[in-house]
Amino acid sequence: MNFLSSLLAFIVAIGLLVTIHELGHYLVMRWCGVRVLRFAFGFGKVLWSRQDRAGTEWALCLWPLGGYVKPLDTREATVVSAADRAQAFDTQTVGKRIAMVAAGPVANFLLAVLLFWGVFLNGVSEWRPILAQPPAESPAAIAGVQAGDLVTRVEGEAVNSWPVFQWRLLQAVSDEREVSLAVMATHQGQPVAGATDRGLLLKLPAGLSLGPELLASLGLRLAVPDVAPVVGMVQPDSAVITAGFQAGDRIERIDGQPVTYWSEVVRAIRAQPEQPMQVQILRGDQKHLLTLTPRAVEERQPAAGQDAGAATGPQKVGKAGLGPLQDPALLEAYRVRQTFGTMQALQAAISETYEKSRFTLVMLGQMLTGKASLDNLSGPVTIATAAGQTARIGLEAFLRFLAIVSLSLGVINLLPLPLLDGGHLMYYFVEILTGKPVSVDRQALLQRFGVVLLGFLMFIALFNDLQRLFNW
Numbered sequence: 001m002n003f004l005s006s007l008l009a010f011i012v013a014i015g016l017l018v019t020i021h022e023l024g025h026y027l028v029m030r031w032c033g034v035r036v037l038r039f040a041f042g043f044g045k046v047l048w049s050r051q052d053r054a055g056t057e058w059a060l061c062l063w064p065l066g067g068y069v070k071p072l073d074t075r076e077a078t079v080v081s082a083a084d085r086a087q088a089f090d091t092q093t094v095g096k097r098i099a100m101v102a103a104g105p106v107a108n109f110l111l112a113v114l115l116f117w118g119v120f121l122n123g124v125s126e127w128r129p130i131l132a133q134p135p136a137e138s139p140a141a142i143a144g145v146q147a148g149d150l151v152t153r154v155e156g157e158a159v160n161s162w163p164v165f166q167w168r169l170l171q172a173v174s175d176e177r178e179v180s181l182a183v184m185a186t187h188q189g190q191p192v193a194g195a196t197d198r199g200l201l202l203k204l205p206a207g208l209s210l211g212p213e214l215l216a217s218l219g220l221r222l223a224v225p226d227v228a229p230v231v232g233m234v235q236p237d238s239a240v241i242t243a244g245f246q247a248g249d250r251i252e253r254i255d256g257q258p259v260t261y262w263s264e265v266v267r268a269i270r271a272q273p274e275q276p277m278q279v280q281i282l283r284g285d286q287k288h289l290l291t292l293t294p295r296a297v298e299e300r301q302p303a304a305g306q307d308a309g310a311a312t313g314p315q316k317v318g319k320a321g322l323g324p325l326q327d328p329a330l331l332e333a334y335r336v337r338q339t340f341g342t343m344q345a346l347q348a349a350i351s352e353t354y355e356k357s358r359f360t361l362v363m364l365g366q367m368l369t370g371k372a373s374l375d376n377l378s379g380p381v382t383i384a385t386a387a388g389q390t391a392r393i394g395l396e397a398f399l400r401f402l403a404i405v406s407l408s409l410g411v412i413n414l415l416p417l418p419l420l421d422g423g424h425l426m427y428y429f430v431e432i433l434t435g436k437p438v439s440v441d442r443q444a445l446l447q448r449f450g451v452v453l454l455g456f457l458m459f460i461a462l463f464n465d466l467q468r469l470f471n472w
Contacts, residue, residue: 138219238321
């Protein structure tokens, strides 16, 4: 069922994002007076088509993983009339061609703004940036981070939620070798009486790689409210399903040791990847002894006793796939809700789209220079998994996911690589500078190079997907 829901969410996401992209091309082509021969949803065999009054064939194709717009082009026609020539893509001025090609990525950016705007108009509820106890000798522990510290500023910039903290830290890490933090002590989500901000200096290890495990590799983890050890969520296809756990089970002992808080359950599971654990639970009025073998996942973090400046490496930690029964009143203390007016929400949406787009470019540059690992590249399997997960979490998470993928699609398509919109824009700017178009032969040569390069990147992305899927 999870596979089918992920597949459906993936098809909806890709279908929507690609359609908006191609619709941008189509609308500007029509505005420029270019005849569009076909607007296809998907690739492959045409399952259904209809021609409109303007002569455009609207087609639904077999494989719903993309789409394309095909304009009239005199270079592909055997006989061209004067009327056709005036409506062909390649006969338009270079300014119009730039506008028609750039319209696709611009449509993706506008969609991202619209999606973020909808999210902000509805108000957002997010975790406050309260930190858990960092591992001993991790950069966070050496800096002086303590359990329950609330991050208030990163490099002097205020933060009020966990996503904003992650974002500010990522930006700072990409530019600096040390990051200043301001934190405040809290208890159960509330500031300790008389507590004030204290400044910390987080020194970044040499060879630190930007990516999803960045915060964990620094010893920075989100604090979880210390709730009772009662199971509230059991993830399908996880280790706890195999062990026989059910929602409502109260965990009393792990390997004979009594358990009082959920955080103790988390620590025990993380410490024993692929090692059987004897877990005593109370279900109703009956006790049961279950054998749980946590699955191993890799997490980048410093080894115990490692110098803060030394390179970090992946370590295996246990993951079971269960979550606690939450106390709504306690959770509220750990969350912050923001509401926006109409124009405030629009301004926040534009800012979010710009910042995320800029950082996507920074990350691509870091990967080219080797500062960020190519492990960060993701392919269709990871995107499908994320689509399914966010769709199950709720509409807000799915809309955020769509916005981020949309702006990423816009950024990637603007890269000056053959086969992408950015490659065509590069040809047109060369044409402006030289006064003549790039020759067909040279374009064909660059296209072959683009096929090889994009094929290589797709291979890496798919390999990364398979690594994450099968935990290689």
